[in-house]
Amino acid sequence: MRDRLEEALRRSDAEYADIRIEDSTSSWLNFRGRELDSIGSSKSIGGIVRALVKGGWGYSTFNDMNDLGKRVKEACESARMVGKEETQFAQVEPVVDVMKATLEKDFREISLSEKKNIVEEYNEIALGYHNKIQTTSVGYGDNFRKIYFASTEGTYIEDERPNTFLYVSSTAREGNNVQNGFESISGKTGFQVIEGFQKRAEKSSQRAVELLSAPPVKGGKYTVVIDPKLSGVFAHEAFGHLSESDFVYENDRMKELMVLGKRFGSDILNIIDDGSYKGGIGTHKYDDEGVKTKENYLIKEGILVGRLHSRETSAKMNEKPTGNSRSISYQYPPIVRMTNTYIDKGKTSFEDMIKDIKLGILAVDSIGGQTSMEMFTFSAGYAYMIRDGKIAELVRDVVLTGNVFDILMNIDMISDEVIWSPGGPGGCGKGGQSPLPVGLGGPYVRIQNVVVGGRQ
Amino acid sequence: MVVTQLIEKAMKKAQGAQAWLNQSESTDVSFETNRLKSVESSQQTSLGLKVILDGKVGSSHTTDINDIEGVVNRALESAEFGSPAHFDFPEPQEAIDVKIYDANVLPLTKTEMANIGEEMIALVREYNPEILNYASVNKNIYNGEFANSKGVEYSSEATSFSLGVSGQLVRGTDILWTGHGFGWKKRDIDHIEIAKETIKRFKMAEKIASIKSGNVPVIFPPDSLMIILLALRLGVNGKNVFLGSSPLAGRLGEKIADEKLTIIDNGLIDYMSGSNKYDGEGVPHKVLPIIENGILKNFLYDLDTAGRAGTKTTGHGVGCNPTNIVIKEGDISFEDMLKNTKEGLMVYDVMGLGQGNVMSGEFSVNVNLGFKIENGEIVGRVKDVMLAGNTYDAITKIESMSNTVECVGGYLIAPYMKISSLSVVAK
Numbered sequence: 001m002r003d004r005l006e007e008a009l010r011r012s013d014a015e016y017a018d019i020r021i022e023d024s025t026s027s028w029l030n031f032r033g034r035e036l037d038s039i040g041s042s043k044s045i046g047g048i049v050r051a052l053v054k055g056g057w058g059y060s061t062f063n064d065m066n067d068l069g070k071r072v073k074e075a076c077e078s079a080r081m082v083g084k085e086e087t088q089f090a091q092v093e094p095v096v097d098v099m100k101a102t103l104e105k106d107f108r109e110i111s112l113s114e115k116k117n118i119v120e121e122y123n124e125i126a127l128g129y130h131n132k133i134q135t136t137s138v139g140y141g142d143n144f145r146k147i148y149f150a151s152t153e154g155t156y157i158e159d160e161r162p163n164t165f166l167y168v169s170s171t172a173r174e175g176n177n178v179q180n181g182f183e184s185i186s187g188k189t190g191f192q193v194i195e196g197f198q199k200r201a202e203k204s205s206q207r208a209v210e211l212l213s214a215p216p217v218k219g220g221k222y223t224v225v226i227d228p229k230l231s232g233v234f235a236h237e238a239f240g241h242l243s244e245s246d247f248v249y250e251n252d253r254m255k256e257l258m259v260l261g262k263r264f265g266s267d268i269l270n271i272i273d274d275g276s277y278k279g280g281i282g283t284h285k286y287d288d289e290g291v292k293t294k295e296n297y298l299i300k301e302g303i304l305v306g307r308l309h310s311r312e313t314s315a316k317m318n319e320k321p322t323g324n325s326r327s328i329s330y331q332y333p334p335i336v337r338m339t340n341t342y343i344d345k346g347k348t349s350f351e352d353m354i355k356d357i358k359l360g361i362l363a364v365d366s367i368g369g370q371t372s373m374e375m376f377t378f379s380a381g382y383a384y385m386i387r388d389g390k391i392a393e394l395v396r397d398v399v400l401t402g403n404v405f406d407i408l409m410n411i412d413m414i415s416d417e418v419i420w421s422p423g424g425p426g427g428c429g430k431g432g433q434s435p436l437p438v439g440l441g442g443p444y445v446r447i448q449n450v451v452v453g454g455r456q
Numbered sequence: 457m458v459v460t461q462l463i464e465k466a467m468k469k470a471q472g473a474q475a476w477l478n479q480s481e482s483t484d485v486s487f488e489t490n491r492l493k494s495v496e497s498s499q500q501t502s503l504g505l506k507v508i509l510d511g512k513v514g515s516s517h518t519t520d521i522n523d524i525e526g527v528v529n530r531a532l533e534s535a536e537f538g539s540p541a542h543f544d545f546p547e548p549q550e551a552i553d554v555k556i557y558d559a560n561v562l563p564l565t566k567t568e569m570a571n572i573g574e575e576m577i578a579l580v581r582e583y584n585p586e587i588l589n590y591a592s593v594n595k596n597i598y599n600g601e602f603a604n605s606k607g608v609e610y611s612s613e614a615t616s617f618s619l620g621v622s623g624q625l626v627r628g629t630d631i632l633w634t635g636h637g638f639g640w641k642k643r644d645i646d647h648i649e650i651a652k653e654t655i656k657r658f659k660m661a662e663k664i665a666s667i668k669s670g671n672v673p674v675i676f677p678p679d680s681l682m683i684i685l686l687a688l689r690l691g692v693n694g695k696n697v698f699l700g701s702s703p704l705a706g707r708l709g710e711k712i713a714d715e716k717l718t719i720i721d722n723g724l725i726d727y728m729s730g731s732n733k734y735d736g737e738g739v740p741h742k743v744l745p746i747i748e749n750g751i752l753k754n755f756l757y758d759l760d761t762a763g764r765a766g767t768k769t770t771g772h773g774v775g776c777n778p779t780n781i782v783i784k785e786g787d788i789s790f791e792d793m794l795k796n797t798k799e800g801l802m803v804y805d806v807m808g809l810g811q812g813n814v815m816s817g818e819f820s821v822n823v824n825l826g827f828k829i830e831n832g833e834i835v836g837r838v839k840d841v842m843l844a845g846n847t848y849d850a851i852t853k854i855e856s857m858s859n860t861v862e863c864v865g866g867y868l869i870a871p872y873m874k875i876s877s878l879s880v881v882a883k
Contacts (some may be wrong), residue, residue: 029537033699035764036539041530044519057494063501063519078495081566101675102762113537135699171701171815176848178703178816216818219669219844219881250489251588253626331498368811370822377808377822382720389724399820401842405629406696453820453842453881 008068014058014076014350018151019068020288022330024257025108029116030139031123037271039112043192043322046330051075053135056082059333076249079104086316092291092402094154099285101160103155103190107142110191118194119166122201127171129205130183132212134173138201139321140166141425142195148252154291163187163437165425166194172208179214179396181207182367184424186281186437207382214394217383219454223360225353227366228419230366230380232440234447235271235343236343236428237369237376237406243298243306244274244324244430245313246336247271248374257405265408268346271299273308275323281423286323289334295325300340308414309333309455311337335431339353340439346414360386360401361452363398366440369409377401377453407447415444457611458521459603460523460633462505463518470535472508472545474604474737477501477521478816480596485569487591492671495566503527505707508545508694509535513605520632542763545604551733551740555726560643561595562617565599569593576621577827584658587623593647594618594639608738613777616729618866629838632661634805634825639853642727657804657825662690665828665836671877673800674843675793676828678862686810687817687847688719692746694757694776698765701815703848708752715750716786717719723771723779729866730779738771744770746778783870786857790872795832800828802834803843804848811832817847840883850875 005019027041046063049071058078060071100351107115123138142164149157165186172179181204187193226234241247248254275293277283289311297305310316310325313336325334354362365381384391385397403412420441427435462475484496505527506518516527528588573591580589596616603609620637636653638645676684678812697700705711723741734740745753757765767806772778794802806821823841827834855861858872 017778032695036537038513038515040515040517040534042517042527043523043530047517056492059494059496061496061498061500064499064521078497078566080497081570082492084492085537112534116537135701169701173700176703176816178701178813180813180815184872219820219842219879221883224756251624251626253588257626257629269604333494333496334860338536361495368808370807370811372631372822373486373634374629375807375810375822377842379808379811379820390803397820397844399808399812399822399842399844401631401840403840451840451842451881451883453822453844454879 001148001154001411002150004068005148008072009150009152011049011069011072012076012152014053015074016052016089017050017075017154018050018149019047019072020330021148022145024125024143024145024271026141026143027112027115028139029119030137031119031377032137033135034127039116041112048333049075051079051387052087053079053186054083056086057086057333058082059446063330078173088312090160090315091309092311092323095290098158098201099160100261101162102207103162105191107164107191108144113224120198122168125198125201126168126205126420127418129202130209132171132172132174132209133205135171137169138167149290151290157286157290158244159284159286164191164193165423167424168204170205170208171210174212177212179208179211181205181211184421184422186425210394211382211396212249214396215451216397217361217395217454219452220453221449222447223357224450224452225360225362225386227364227444228442229421229440230363230378231343231422231442231445231456232341233366233378233424234445235341235442236438236440237371237378238402238407239271239298240273240338240341241250241371242373242404243308244336244338245307245309245317248307249313249316258307259302260304262272263302264299264304265302267301269299269302269408269411271341272297272343272344273338273341276296276438277340279342282438287325287334288327291321291323291325293339296322307412308336308338310334326436328436332433337436338428338438339428343414343445345416345418345443346441348415350414350415350444353415353444354386354391355387355389357386362386362391362397363400371404374404376404397454401451401453410448411445412448415445418443457601457603458503459601460609461693462524462528463603463605465524466505466507466531469532470507470509472605474506474545475504477503478598478599480598482594482596483566483569484592484594485566485573487573487577489588489591490581492573494569505531507535508541510539511541513541514537514538515765539695543759544761545606546608546737546739547606548608549740550703552724554731554733555723556612556614556641556731558615558642561617562597563814564595564643569595572619576647576651579648580621580654583655584625587625587658589621589623591621592619602738604738608784614641617643619644619645619647619650621651623654623658625658634658634661636865640729640849641731660827660834661825661837663836665837665838666830667801667880669880669882669883670689672880673797674875674878675797675800675802676873676875677802677804678864678872680805680871681868681873683806683809683819684847684850684873687814689778690815694755694761694765696815697755698761701807703817704752710752711750712752712848713747713750714853714854717747717750717851718784719747720745720782721756721778721780721821722782725780728780735773737769739769739771739773741771741779781868785861785871786858787859788856790858790860793858793872793874794829794871796833797829800829801843802829806843819847820844842881843878844881845878850878853877860880
């Protein structure tokens with residue numbers, strides 16, 4: 001492949017060009033209720049060429065692998081049409097690296113029937129938990145992606161990216177009241193990741209049934225304690241996206257708002273993005289521009305100290321590349337993305353965080369989140385009221401919202417352990433690229449004065 | 457055709473088969489921070505096969521058009537462990553023609569597309585040079601082939617075209633994002649009108665107004681009706697109905713909404729995004745009422761789900777999702793609807809839609825772009841506001857609908873809808 005890519009890149013007359021090819025095999029199956037809904041396997045191959053001329057980008061994506069040179073020329077031609085300025089593109093040392101994935105249990109050697117049997121068992125557990133379980137959606141998927149990357153600077157990387165995921169979603173129903181429970185996991189180390197999920201399959205249904213009798217939360221302002229998974233979503237939505245420098249680098253107003261050295265939170269607050277974190281869902285050795293990933297502090301002791309970069313944004317902002325240029329597949333150019341983002345552990349025990357809360361909410365697990373840069377919102381899977389320092393009744397439909405520029409100041413306690421979420425089929429969406437695997441986790445975090453949506 | 461080769465090969469072992477091939481070529485021109493940023497060309501191939509083998513279903517797909525052997529083998533292999541087939545592939549049927557190809561899309565050059573983007577941005581900047589603009593112009597040409605073992609066999613050619621401009625205006629820590637876009641299967645989109653709509657929204661947002669927490673009437677322009685429609689989309693999905701997870705299961709013929717509400721699924725409107733002569737299983741599209749004068753009329757089915765549920769496909773394969781949604785207009789003008797609102801909210805854009813328990817109808821969203829109405833007039837943009845309610849409750853509280861409809865995003869035709877009371881939580 002290396003020769004083919006380098007041969008094709010010789011057709012480039014751009015200042016810079018690269019090719020990324022992705023060769024992937026995958027299999028999937030899912031149950032809806034009693035029955036298998038679909039099962040199958042597929043193969044795909046495709047690629048993208050990027051070319052840079054006078055600051056303008058040309059891209060060409062393709063499935064047809066026959067004439068790579070033609071794709072290179074096409075991208076160069078587009079780039080020439082766009083480019084009218086001077087190219088700024090951070091220098092990085094070219095690397096040649098061929099990486100092999102190690103799988104404890106190789107899912108490619110496990111038959112579809114074996115995969116089906118294990119998923120069916122989880123489905124039976126979830127369905128059989130209670131007579132109020134109306135239906136389930138239980139799915140499994142795996143894919144093995146081999147990435148080939150070559151650039152006109154001489155970088156050549158082969159990377160193998162295996163992934164396996166499993167989810168169990170249980171629906172409980174009582175008349176018009178329909179509630180869901182959800183448990184999921186994903187991992188890169190092989191099929192064993194999804195084994196031993198029986199307890200969690202049961203938990204999914206247990207939660208759905210319990211939520212049937214949980215009242216919706218009453219809207220208003222509360223002291224909220226968020227669990228490790230939600231604190232990961234919080235770090236991601238309430239701050240992480242703002243630190244993606246493609247929102248900042250050509251925007252003078254945003255540059256003023258996001259000037260390094262500015263205080264965003266109190267001294268106890270540290271936020272980190274780390275694409276090299278061992279075993280992380282968002283971990284790779286190199287990003288999709290061939291830049292080595294690393295630990296990047298975004299907030300240190302409450303102060304903005306860094307941001308996430310691609311080679312282009314780092315050059316334009318005169319900061320160092322961080323290895324955060326990622327794409328979900330060969331159908332998209334890489335853009336600035338998070339990897340594994342978390343609030344670092346603090347010093348308080350969980351018990352101490354809740355003991356003086358008269359009326360508050362313990363929000364657990366995440367259904368999703370979104371940000372508009374200024375405002376963010378995210379939904380808890382479920383939550384408990386905190387009354388007089390004790391965890392009280394289960395409540396549902398808890399959506400938290402706030403302003404990114406003042407919410408971090410409201411964090412007054414952080415627990416003493418970082419716990420990573422087990423992952424799942426989903427991920428982050430940006431610029432039409434979704435889902436990108438990102439690591440979510442952190443400590444328990446207490447936030448004062450959070451607006452919780454809901455009915456009066 | 458490639459698909460007939462696939463069918464032939466598959467039928468050596470299988471008792472039924474369906475194959476499709478989709479190929480597309482697209483061009484995308486993007487602007488960032490007021491400047492042309494990138495031009496992208498994409499070529500995509502997708503080849504797929506579904507088989508019925510010994511009463512069980514299997515499938516596979518690939519991006520490699522030469523991998524016919526591989527697709528057939530993988531589909532047959534997966535059928536060994538597949539789910540029981542509750543259906544048979546359909547015979548050829550009479551179908552109604554609908555326009556999905558516009559010859560004006562193909563000749564459009566990258567330079568012409570870039571000019572469209574530049575003109576839109578220039579207009580928005582003319583209104584306010586402080587706004588940083590993002591724009592995109594996209595065109596697609598699709599070639600499809602479809603065949604099944606019952607003799608259905610056709611090929612189709614389709615186009616699509618879309619464009620939009622959005623801007624960001626930062627004042628202090630107030631970051632306002634808004635914009636407008638449109639797409640369908642036709643070249644004919646007036647980009648000047650799109651830019652004007654973006655400007656209109658910026659103008660409406662110039663002033664900031666505050667709103668108190670409480671229950672207030674809310675006007676949804678066609679743009680934001682998805683807040684209400686999202687749960688209904690899932691609720692009328694035949695699969696959710698069959699599995700009983702839809703709150704609408706078992707309620708056909710019941711009055712579930714105010715009688716002003718009529719919703720029709722129509723996959724046969726020329727050039728709209730969800731239009732096609734057939735669905736993805738070779739079944740002709742038709743016009744299907746979903747809710748008529750508040751009464752629940754039909755659920756959407758594909759072959760497999762209809763088979764399981766003991767009913768017939770409605771031409772919504774694969775997946776039982778709507779094609780284009782048409783909501784019938786009401787009887788008062790938008791101006792009167794506004795005038796009749798003493799204190800309320802008009803919502804254009806929200807964050808967090810689809811994050812909660814969507815199936816149950818519950819929504820709790822952050823208002824990204826919304827306006828306070830006072831004594832019949834829009835007085836300014838609201839900030840830090842959450843809107844909450846339940847779709848199934850809201851559609852019983854439709855106070856009025858406007859007597860004009862607009863086409864949104866190429867898949868929805870709808871009037872303005874006013875719900876008499878929804879919950880608002882302000883900071």
